[in-house]
Amino acid sequence: MRLKRFYKGLLLSAIALTLVNLGTAQSVLEATVTAEVVDILNVAEINSLNFGRFAPEEEGGEITITPEGVRTSKGTVVLSSGEFNAATFRIHGTPDAVVSVLLPQSSIPLINPVTGKEMLIESWTASDLVSESKSVVLGNGALTLNVGATLIVGTIGENPSGHYSGRYEVVFTYN
Amino acid sequence: MKSLKYLLVAILLVAFQPSIMAQIQDNKEVTAKAEVLAPILVTNATVMDFGKLYAFADAYTVTLLPDATSDKRTSTSANVPTLSDGTVKLALLDVEGPANSSFSISYPTTSIDLSHAEGTATMELSAIKAYTLNGSEINSAVTMGEAGQYKFRVGATLSLVGGQEVGLYEGSFDVTVTYE
Numbered sequence: 001m002r003l004k005r006f007y008k009g010l011l012l013s014a015i016a017l018t019l020v021n022l023g024t025a026q027s028v029l030e031a032t033v034t035a036e037v038v039d040i041l042n043v044a045e046i047n048s049l050n051f052g053r054f055a056p057e058e059e060g061g062e063i064t065i066t067p068e069g070v071r072t073s074k075g076t077v078v079l080s081s082g083e084f085n086a087a088t089f090r091i092h093g094t095p096d097a098v099v100s101v102l103l104p105q106s107s108i109p110l111i112n113p114v115t116g117k118e119m120l121i122e123s124w125t126a127s128d129l130v131s132e133s134k135s136v137v138l139g140n141g142a143l144t145l146n147v148g149a150t151l152i153v154g155t156i157g158e159n160p161s162g163h164y165s166g167r168y169e170v171v172f173t174y175n
Numbered sequence: 176m177k178s179l180k181y182l183l184v185a186i187l188l189v190a191f192q193p194s195i196m197a198q199i200q201d202n203k204e205v206t207a208k209a210e211v212l213a214p215i216l217v218t219n220a221t222v223m224d225f226g227k228l229y230a231f232a233d234a235y236t237v238t239l240l241p242d243a244t245s246d247k248r249t250s251t252s253a254n255v256p257t258l259s260d261g262t263v264k265l266a267l268l269d270v271e272g273p274a275n276s277s278f279s280i281s282y283p284t285t286s287i288d289l290s291h292a293e294g295t296a297t298m299e300l301s302a303i304k305a306y307t308l309n310g311s312e313i314n315s316a317v318t319m320g321e322a323g324q325y326k327f328r329v330g331a332t333l334s335l336v337g338g339q340e341v342g343l344y345e346g347s348f349d350v351t352v353t354y355e
Contacts (some may be wrong), residue, residue, distance in 0.1 A: 002286050009272070025214075025215060025271075025353060025354040026351060026352065026353045026354070027214070027215050027216045027217045027352050028217070028220055028266065028349050028350070028351045029217045029218065029349070029350045029351075030347045030348070030349055030351070031219055031222075031223060031266050031268070031282075031329060031347060031348055031350050032219070032222045032223065032266075032345065032346070032347045033223040033224075033266075033289055033300055033331070033345065033346045033347065033348070034223070034224050034225070034289075034343070034344065034345050035224070035225035035226070035228060035232050035289060035298065035333060035338065035343075035344045035345075036225075036226065036227045036228065036342070036343050036344070037229075037330070037335065037339050037341050037342060037344065038226075038227050038228065038229060038230065038299075038341060039230060039341055040229050040230065040231065050231065094341060133228075136221070150234060174227060
């Protein structure tokens with residue numbers, strides 16, 4: 001009987017020791033997960049870039065339209081009356097989001113489909129860009145962005161009269 | 176004669192007492208051992224962050240995976256968000272314990288919900304997985320380093336419904352490390 005009690009005591013001690021050790025053999029961490037859902041970035045072209053009507057004359061030159069829509073010329077280029085304007089884009093997205101704007105990095109040709117002659121657009125600029133990051137802040141979720149550029153005009157021989165057109169890409173990206 | 180018999184029995188009893196006693200009592204010196212282990216502890220160095228995700232008209236999923244140089248997202252949608260989002264990362268967890276000890280890692284096998292910070296919308300988080308620092312999936316017990324430390328990462332898959340409500344979402348789940 002005494003022996004039985006002795007072994008029972010030993011067994012209980014062993015169990016107690018084991019239970020004590022289990023308390024420090026495990027650790028639980030509550031891991032956090034986060035995500036942010038944003039509106040799709042949507043951009044529409046409201047106005048196309050339009051250098052308007054002009055005459056190259058003997059030596060040609062260049063025409064610049066600023067994002068604010070101011071048109072100037074250099075060389076022998078003579079500006080005529082009629083419509084001209086900077087390009088206008090309407091950007092929709094998540095309020096207060098920062099959107100980077102990538103303008104064309106190389107010259108874009110405008111081509112006369114009849115003659116095949118071309119003029120090059122370069123020196124693209126945009127309004128409201130944060131200069132270092134080349135980005136805009138959407139504020140209430142919408143923003144209007146104006147884009148200007150410079151058209152290099154050849155002589156009347158290089159660029160005879162007619163309509164010239166081309167396409168270019170502006171890339172808008174959430175930051 | 177009788178008394179002689181009793182005397183003989185008594186003598187015999189006295190003579191054999193040690194062996195008789197030996198049969199009803201046996202003393203042995205035994206060794207008891209115990210090893211007290213330092214507590215195992217897991218802490219969170221980096222929160223799991225899916226970054227910015229678009230709300231599309233169609234439902235889609237996004238999975239956080241480890242990459243050689245940085246964590247990445249893959250998606251069932253062709254329009255995988257290409258946000259240059261530096262916050263995208265798997266959770267990074269640190270474990271401390273005795274050097275070279277073996278332990279297991281466990282986490283939920285069923286999905287949990289991330290809740291909208293200001294509304295009632297939710298997103299389902301599932302397929303939680305643990306990875307070594309070099310990107311291998313952990314499917315069995317691991318061994319603590321010689322310095323008594325071990326780091327691992329946790330990724331998962333997030334499911335967005337069509338037209339998922341815009342905003343910040345957050346959720347949590349338990350990760351358990353246990354001595355083997």
